[in-house]
Amino acid sequence: MNNQYYPIVRAKAGEMEALTLLNKLDKASLARCTPIFEITKLEGKSLEAARNRSTTPFEDYLDARAHNIAEIFRRKHVILDVSQWPIGFCTEGGEQVLSYICNSLKELGVIVCPVIGYDRWEAVEYRETIKSMVLSDSAFFCIRLDSLAIEDLGDPDHLDEILEDMVLSAGLSEAKTPVLIDIGDVTKLPIQDVMEIVETAYGHMKGLGFDCIIMSASSIPDSIEKAVKERDSSGLVQRKEMIVWKGFLSANPTASLYFSDYGVRNPRSSDTIATHMNVKIRYTVNNAFFVVRGHSVQGEDGFAQSQKLSKFIVDSIHYRESSFSWGDAMIKQCSLGKLVGNPTNWIAYDTNHHVKSVVGEIYEFTAQLAAVAARA
Template identity: 35%
Template sequence: MKTVYVPILKAKAGELSALMHLKGAAIEHVLPWFDISPINDDKLEKLSSQLFPPIEAYLSGVAAEISTVWKNRKILLDMPKWATNAQAEGGEHVLPFLRNELASFRVSADLVVDYVRWDDPVYANALRGAGVTGGCDFALRLVMDSDTVEELSEEELVLERLTDIADTLDFDPALVMVMIDFGDISNEKHTVPDLVSKSERAIDLLSRAGFKIFRLAGCSLPAFISQSIKTQNSTGLVVRKEMEAWRILIVQPGLDSLGFSDYGIRGPNAKETGGASNANGKIRYTIDREIFIARGYPLTEGLKGAQHQELARLVIKSGHWVDEKFSWGDREILRCSEGEFSGSSSDWIAIDTNHHIHSVVREVIEYRDLVAAKAARQQVKI
């Protein structure tokens, strides 16, 4: 089936559980893009006390965990927070090493090429080697930070680098997906019109380099929920600016095939490790164009994790809840509201992400159908 949605996810317990519980059309229309977290000091110390090389053991473990939920399927593999020259103990670059580990667990991985990181010859050679010896396919990631946006004005330089990437990796640009990635756009300086204009500029330039398959990505959720919902024990809505920009872009001539991506319910700058000392109880419930958030209070206080039961009841009473049949995540929200469990932070990442994926797949399909129907009516009138 055609890929409808490419979520950029951590290969963590919460996100993996969300994928494991996908059902119906969602699982067939989703292609996960895994952003693999670097090994942290605690994990490194623990693995160093064992017999196996710690980095290789860590990456092999990541591959095994992904395979438990996505065996015999394809993923996109990205390691943007690792050093461009990061190697496993045997001297192999971590990207092809992990790709080979995934293949051994029957997970097919296309490697992500980072346009910004291409300057490092070690990085470029590792990707080239993976293409030559592993026969892998690639996707291109264009990080739309301020430096990259400024560089887009130097068109000849950009076109030269894009040509070098395609020639070095020996791929046809027309067959390679480009992720136009705005990352964290929670700040008010990131407006929808700005996202649209920058996307148009990037797509125009990439098209001139022969690329034809584009996706727009961004995340409107900040690193900390308190930045969106200021008051404890309250609810609110966050506009999904990445979705608004995508809706505007796909109705423009030549952009009807533009794909949609985002970061699920955990943004690119969200904290990945640590205890619950500063974490608030929360449920992030995706709806069309927005995310409804029920925020509680620190998980170390009061009812601690049990506060999620009241938060679940708030979601159900909000008028936004679909029903328990919509997704596994929705069923878990109902179960929690009835006092059957409370759940940890990781559990709620799983629940919220699972609902989010189902919701986005439905929203994208329905909006595309609406746009196509409108275009058909206009053709009839002509």
């Protein structure tokens, strides 16, 4: 039964805290979650600070990311992607980023499964890195089809040529290699358009012999103004990706289509904290995000607005009670004036609630499909 959840997660402080607390408090939910970790690039002020501390800032950074992941996922599978780094980028020791962090995770006991990026395959150094990698016994590669590959569905001969080269060069087994159909930001796409992409891509990849297809997209906008127009108000944002996944499986109940999303972030969202950022809470509900928006942190109450916003969540029909997840417990504490939280904290609270919610939503939906199939 395809009830495993594959969230695309930035291996940063907020998301890692969310998963750490999930691991401590709800191992059953974590067991139904195989994260696709995106290792963000070390750059800007963080890189400057790292260079002041060490002569090997990139290796230190990657080692730290590996240790953070291993603390939660030792002896478990994780899927790993480094697509945010330049293709030819090497560490201080001359090793490609993907192979370096995969080796670090492997040494720490994580069953690491590298992503093969369709958009990067034509680069010789990238192909050679993939071909030289030795995986653990139960590990696997995962092919990621991004917007370029989705465009190439209109030229299937070209798409198939690249996929065939991947399979032969990396020694892949189609039946054992998951394919991630990454549609990305779908905030401006109608649900029907998203469904057509999924139907076309799923049908084509199944026709090539791939058994495990994962669809991913994000409906959360890249700025709060696009989610909730008015300051100090709230609104529901449809999770188109979940609606499409459920719709596809309802029409094709035996399909091996798995669900993925980008958590509570937009794929293009920046990690830079804007001077006039709005305080916000993104609370995941069935098929939607319940978004509560405050106003600029430079205005009245600053970050302390989170206490009023939390109370609005707790008093709403959407709140799941403090026992539902660690994130819900923190929202309740904030609503009582016992904490405020910074942007990283709120990524953690929102993400923790989101993962618990989505894992349950997937499990309940697939159980319903199974029950209907059994009666039939």
